[in-house]
Amino acid sequence: xxxxxxxxxxxxxxxxxxxxxxxxxxxxxxxxxxxxxTMMRGLELLIYFNNxxxxxxxxxxxxxxxxxxxxxxxxxxxxxxxxxxxxxxxxCASSFFSWGTGELFFGEGSRxxxx
Amino acid sequence: xxxxxxxxxxxxxxEGEDVSMNCTSSSIFNTWLWYKQDPGEGPxxxxxxxxxxELTSNGRLTAQFGITRxxxxxxxxxxxxxxxxxxxxxxxxGNTDKLIFGTGTRLQVFP
Numbered sequence: 320x321x322x323x324x325x326x327x328x329x330x331x332x333x334x335x336x337x338x339x340x341x342x343x344x345x346x347x348x349x350x351x352x353x354x355x356x357t358m359m360r361g362l363e364l365l366i367y368f369n370n371x372x373x374x375x376x377x378x379x380x381x382x383x384x385x386x387x388x389x390x391x392x393x394x395x396x397x398x399x400x401x402x403x404x405x406x407x408x409x410x411c412a413s414s415f416f417s418w419g420t421g422e423l424f425f426g427e428g429s430r431x432x433x434x
Numbered sequence: 435x436x437x438x439x440x441x442x443x444x445x446x447x448x449e450g451e452d453v454s455m456n457c458t459s460s461s462i463f464n465t466w467l468w469y470k471q472d473p474g475e476g477p478x479x480x481x482x483x484x485x486x487x488e489l490t491s492n493g494r495l496t497a498q499f500g501i502t503r504x505x506x507x508x509x510x511x512x513x514x515x516x517x518x519x520x521x522x523x524x525x526x527x528g529n530t531d532k533l534i535f536g537t538g539t540r541l542q543v544f545p
Contacts, residue, residue, distance in 0.1 A: 425478070
């Protein structure tokens with residue numbers, strides 16, 4: 320069974336450019352999460368979806384960040400315009416139940432560098 | 435925001451030694467989980483704890499959910515080189531769906 324699939328694995332872009340990160344959750348999982356990992360702040364929850372509906376986006380840093388889940392098998396995290404401080408590894412994770420009763424399955428991450 | 439204080443930040447040990455790390459918080463959690471992250475990978479769940487006082491083992495790993503529900507520890511016995519990585523605790527706050535991650539403990543094992 321394929322795990323959570325993220326793309327791209329690495330992206331280098333210039334400040335001001337639009338960045339789109341993609342995620343395909345594990346089939347049958349009804350929760351999807353976007354996390355950001357940096358040395359300074361560790362793993363931060365940005366937003367999560369249940370059955371394609373955004374439940375909590377209070378972790379999204381600012382209006383430059385947006386996330387969508389148009390169907391059960393695809394989600395995007397978009398940064399427009401990007402800034403150097405957005406450089407981080409962005410993880411997507413999915414689960415069958417909410418994390419109180421199940422486990423999160425993480426993708427391999429998308430490493431973003433904004434110059 | 436909510437914080438999980440994880441310690442130590444890093445550990446450098448010799449193969450065969452036992453390891454202990456812990457997480458504390460000022461908040462009460464319903465669930466404690468321990469994850470391990472290998473370089474270039476996403477975190478992978480090691481152990482999940484669902485009840486205060488619960489002690490759970492998974493091979494050489496043992497974890498406990500503190501009685502106060504504000505702390506948890508993870509022990510690794512007889513460490514081996516493949517134990518190298520970053521270990522994260524994570525807790526689910528009561529009455530919410532939020533999972534908060536600790537800052538991580540970086541483990542290095544020398545042969």
